Amino acid sequence: MSGPADDPPLRILFVFAWIVVGGEETEVRHLARGLDPRHFRLDVVACFRRQGMPDQSVAQLRALGVDVDETPYSLSFDDTVAYLARKMADYDVVVACQAVQDVYPALRLMERPPPLIEHGGLVSEALAGPKDLTARYVGVCATIRDAAAQRMPGRERHALEIPSMVDLNEVPADAREAARTEMGAGQDDILIGWVGRLDRKKRVEDFVRAAAIVAGREARTRFVVIGGPDAFMPEYAAELKAEAASLGLQERLHFLGDRPDVPRLLTGLDIFVWLARGEGMPHVIAEAGVAGLPVVATPDNGVLEQIEPGVSGLFVPHEDPEAAAWAIRRLIEDPALGRDLGRALRRKVETAYSTAALIPRWEALLREVAAERL
Known part of the structure; x- marks a missing residue:
């Protein structure tokens, strides 16, 4: 039978x-x-x-x-x-x-x-x-x-x-140092990143503006945007690069384009930032959790399910680069908080999103x- x-x-x-x-x-x-x-x-x-x-x-x-x-x-x-x-x-x-x-x-x-x-x-x-x-x-x-x-x-x-x-086994345990070197971060640098397709609803300009505020106060910070242009709005990528240049970030913020190894690159970051409005449930929040990263995010749809504020991440208001910059600086000044948030997000990912x-x-x-x- x-x-x-x-x-x-x-x-x-x-x-x-x-x-x-x-x-x-x-x-x-x-x-x-x-x-x-x-x-x-x-x-x-x-x-x-x-x-x-x-x-x-x-x-x-x-x-x-x-x-x-x-x-x-x-x-x-x-x-x-x-x-x-x-x-x-x-x-x-x-x-x-x-x-x-x-x-x-x-x-x-x-x-x-x-x-x-x-x-x-x-x-x-x-x-x-x-x-x-x-x-x-x-x-x-x-x-x-x-x-x-x-x-x-x-x-x-x-x-x-x-x-x-997300796949918890997608990235080797020893990937961090190589990823940081590829992204231009020195041993003592604090590397802060954003990941995604360059789509206006993702509010990447808020990350760029927050980066400029943080860079003016924290000399060790470096920033990366990982992701390429959206084919329906290719001009947005050019606008973001122009914005970064106008804020004096040419040497501090780098646009890496589309990458097939995002989970590996995330292991090289120290802080992850996501400031979208109108998204669903971004994979990249969970991928940041796999890497044990502290996350600064806007309270947007599925992110509200992924992150418990103050426990597994920090929420900031929409379209408020000053608030995002404050949260980033809080994590820089309190590394223990960042480690606790990253560990809690990792535990959530293991049980709910793996x-x-x-x-x-x-x-x-x-x-x-x-x-x-x-």
């Missing part, structure tokens, strides 16, 4: 609106590494490409053996819909990311569509589009889950929260949804 171990792997198709360097791309990489290949097979298709979008995530996914289909890049919207309808017929579950608009029209063309999971990293994504074909909506934090539940009357239970995950904690939840969800098609 055959059982689950004898069954072919479930085929899971992740459909992206576009592939950049972001949280959902990272999530799929962790799933590709963490799901048992005897039971799950992950593929990816992306529907749109804009000039300036980086190839980093595609290369990383392919290195893990994930098939990344870029065929729709050369197709019209209608042809992409038809292509997806044909492609999705071969899968047991479809996971749609970034509120991709092509999936629903494609499912409506199919006689027997596969069950759909929508995955959302922003409240705006949860509120977008119909939900009648959505078997489950997965938000990375409670505010996104609750927004989706509003769109699923009578099925609110099908809106779920599964946080963004791949060990979250891969089983994804496994159960994928099996449950696939079974509903039978």
